[in-house]
Amino acid sequence: MIRSSAAVLAALLASTSLTSVSMAQxxxxxxxxxxxxxxxxxxxxxxxxxxxxxxxxxxxxxxxxxxxxxDPRYATLHQQALEIVQSRDRIPSPGFTHDGHIDNFWQDAQHVRGVWRRTTLDSYKTAEPQWETVLDIDALAEAESANWVYKGSTCLAPEERYCLISLSNGGKDAVTLREFDSVTRSFVEGGIYLPESKGGASWINKDTLLVARDFGPGTLTNSGYPMVVKRMRRGESLDQADVLFMGEPTDVSVSGYTLRDADGVLKATLINRSIDFYSSETYRVTDDGAVVKLALPAKSDITGLVAGKLVVSLKQDWTAPSGQDFKSGDLIAWPLDAWLEDPATPAVLVLRPTERQAVEGVNATRNTLVVALYDNVRGSVRVYRPGESEWTYSTLDLPQNVSVGVGSASEVDDKVFVSVTGYLNPSSLWLADAATGAVDQVKSMPAKFDATGMTVEQHxxxxxxxxxxxxxxxxxxxxxxxxxxxxxxxxxxxxxxxxxxxxxxxxxxxxxxxxxxxxxxxxxxxxxxxxxxxxxxxxxxxxxxxxxxxxxxxxxxxxxxxxxxxxxxxxxxxxxxxxxxxxxxxxxxxxxxxxxxxxxxxxxxxxxxxxxxxxxxxxxxxxxxxxxxxxxxxxxxxxxxxxxxxxxxxxxxxxxxxxxxxxxxxxxxxxxxxxxxxxxxxxxxxxxxxxxxxxxxxxxxxxxxxxxxxxxxxxxxxx
CATH class of the missing domain: 3.40.50.1820 (Alpha/Beta hydrolase fold, catalytic domain)
Incomplete structure (x- = not known):
């Protein structure tokens, strides 16, 4: 229950020896x-x-x-903390692969740096999944006498066999990128290698990458991030790669990425220019290599592609080229092909949050848009289905008055993982079928502390x-x-x-x-x-x-x-x-x-x-x-x-x-x-x-x- 203590607070403010105003003076x-x-x-x-x-x-x-x-308390606190962070009964965070398998990156006392591993969905749902190791970072670091910290992988859809592994020296944001074959479970001999730098790379196809890196003097912004995006073909050096786009030194960064449909088919090659932390421009690279600016507001994010519909989240009020007026916080959608052909194509309003609501997460299954929507800092999950003039939605039947998070979504079907947690509610993981609305709790955490007699209040x-x-x-x-x-x-x-x-x-x-x-x-x-x-x-x-x-x-x-x-x-x-x-x-x-x-x-x-x-x-x-x-x-x-x-x-x-x-x-x-x-x-x-x-x-x-x-x-x- 929300309660106010305005009278008591006013008295306290009046009697406090040092207000923020007097401190500022x-x-x-x-x-x-x-x-x-x-x-x-x-x-x-x-x-x-x-x-x-x-x-x-x-x-x-x-x-x-x-x-x-x-301090005599330190040893006990350290032991308790170590047992918690190294516990093996944590929920393994699942990620759908394009063929329906489940990937996970895992750390524990035996895998301090971590292991990238894989199992089937059916096995994952069991109490003791049968994991197969894809890449062991501890073993790699030992073999190479390196202080490797795993920073993720980018795999080429739809097969997702070839991946770019991001490895950081000691946890820095700057990473080395190396090509990895997830089938043979080995780094590709003579494969793609990009030396340590902030920035990243995305696959266009097996032999072509979009690369944003430190290419030498004059290629980083004042913030220390990439200012240049190149198209690099297999066998080329970074110096030989074609420059597609160059930003300004005052930009935060530039980067490249691809937009693909649920079948992994490339629909657009895009470049993002972050002018500042919140304002950006998005450009499309055409088949002939030209770069065309897209008609999007400066404060907006492309959040998904569902059944041919491009979904965009607005962070500002905006009048679209179609003449439609939208509000900050809106989710809107266009038919992608028609919009790329004509930016004045009308958009459809998917969702407009109220004054005390906020969209905290969005993901796309094959046919639906899954949205974590919060009302007064309490979460629910809605499933939106695209239509020509409006999108309909239903709400998943999940626990109330908690936090919800939209996790990995399948592009093979409409399955999506949803996390549920609260201050006194051990985290649980649910598998939802967005097509039918069915939900099933597949994992839950045991309590890690004694919450007997504890409560949560909102003031x-x-x-x-x-x-x-x-x-x-x-x-x-x-x-x-x-x-x-x-x-x-x-x-x-x-x-x-x-x-x-x-x-x-x-x-x-x-x-x-x-x-x-x-x-x-x-x-x-x-x-x-x-x-x-x-x-x-x-x-x-x-x-x-x-x-x-x-x-x-x-x-x-x-x-x-x-x-x-x-x-x-x-x-x-x-x-x-x-x-x-x-x-x-x-x-x-x-x-x-x-x-x-x-x-x-x-x-x-x-x-x-x-x-x-x-x-x-x-x-x-x-x-x-x-x-x-x-x-x-x-x-x-x-x-x-x-x-x-x-x-x-x-x-x-x-x-x-x-x-x-x-x-x-x-x-x-x-x-x-x-x-x-x-x-x-x-x-x-x-x-x-x-x-x-x-x-x-x-x-x-x-x-x-x-x-x-x-x-x-x-x-x-x-x-």
């Missing part, structure tokens, strides 16, 4: 810090593997590991501008409302990424079961209510998302669920920026912060690794007007002496080639300079996910929850 009156590379005393920490920087990392790792691993908090922000609270039902509960508040708040209810065995075992409260804030910046919910906190409006998160913290305190000594926050990447903003704007509300692989120096984010690709989200610090609103909240510049900052735990990865580890390093260094205690840990492998293998993942989790235990469970609540 305090920050603006203080001397500016690190507003240029020349004035940044810690810019040397941006040298990822520099000798001085790595000595600093080693010293901080030694200190932080000594503190946290020396709303009033943000500074009056917008109501939903959030979930997971806790023991007999929790006292006296402010004494150790509470972990999680947030992300960006990139239209929704925080949906889901079962986390590690949160349950390492936190909830031990008496902790877990809270998830559905702030603006996410996609919980569609594109508009995200756009409300873009660029100059970023502070709204920070205020949303602060409002949830205030509401938790107003309800006496927790109190400042018992409240901690956690978030990673963009969520790490979220934590930094909370730390610098409302430190008076929290006693712990887990800041994971964060963005922190927002005046230099666009100059570090993939940062320029996020200008569409945050704005451009090189434009004075935009720099002003960014600097107002940038955590690195707004750290101050004499503030009630708690000891924070910051962690990152040396191998993260997406969010530069310099953000986290500089945050820790600046805090220490100002006299604050800091725990900093840097995994020297792992990439942006901060875990190249399961053992490292378990260690990271144990460190986080040991820290949270020390800060929130050992500290008495205020009287």
């Amino acid at each position: 305090t920050a603006s009156s203080a001397p500016a810090f690190a507003t240029s590379e020349a004035t940044d005393p810690y810019v040397w920490l941006e040298e990822v593997e520099g000798e001085r920087a790595m000595e600093w990392v080693k010293a901080h790792n030694a200190h932080s590991l000594g503190v946290l691993q020396g 709303e908090a009033r943000s500074a501008d009056g917008t109501m922000i939903p959030y979930f609270v997971v806790h023991k039902a007999d929790m006292p409302l006296d402010g004494s509960n150790p509470t972990l508040l999680y947030g992300y708040g960006g990139f239209e990424s929704s925080l949906l209810p889901g079962y986390s065995a590690t949160v349950g075992k390492l936190w909830l079961e031990r008496g902790g409260v877990y809270v998830i804030a559905n702030t603006r910046g996410g996609g919980e209510f569609g594109p508009r919910w995200h756009e409300a906190a873009l660029q100059q409006n970023r502070q709204r998302a920070h205020e949303d998160f602060q409002a949830v913290a205030l509401d938790l305190i107003a309800r006496n669920i927790t109190s400042q000594p018992k409240l901690g926050i956690m978030g990673g990447s963009q969520g790490g920026l979220f934590m930094g903003a909370m730390l610098t704007q409302r430190p008076d509300l929290i006693n712990a912060a887990v800041i994971q692989v964060p963005l922190f120096d927002m005046l230099r984010f666009h100059k570090l690794l993939a940062g320029a690709s996020w200008i569409g989200e945050y704005g451009d610090p090189d434009i004075p007007e935009q720099r002003a609103w960014i600097q107002a909240y940038s955590p690195y510049q707004n750290l101050r002496a004499g503030q009630p900052y708690p000891e924070v735990f910051i962690h990152t990865s040396t191998k993260d080639d997406r969010v530069h580890p310099g953000h986290a390093r500089k945050a820790a260094a600046r805090l220490e300079e100002l006299g604050y205690p800091v725990l900093f840990y840097e995994n020297t492998d792992g990439g942006h996910a901060a875990g190249a293998n399961l053992q490292e993942t378990a260690r990271r989790l144990a460190l986080e929850y040991t820290y949270l235990s020390r800060r929130l469970m050992d500290t008495p609540a205020k009287e």
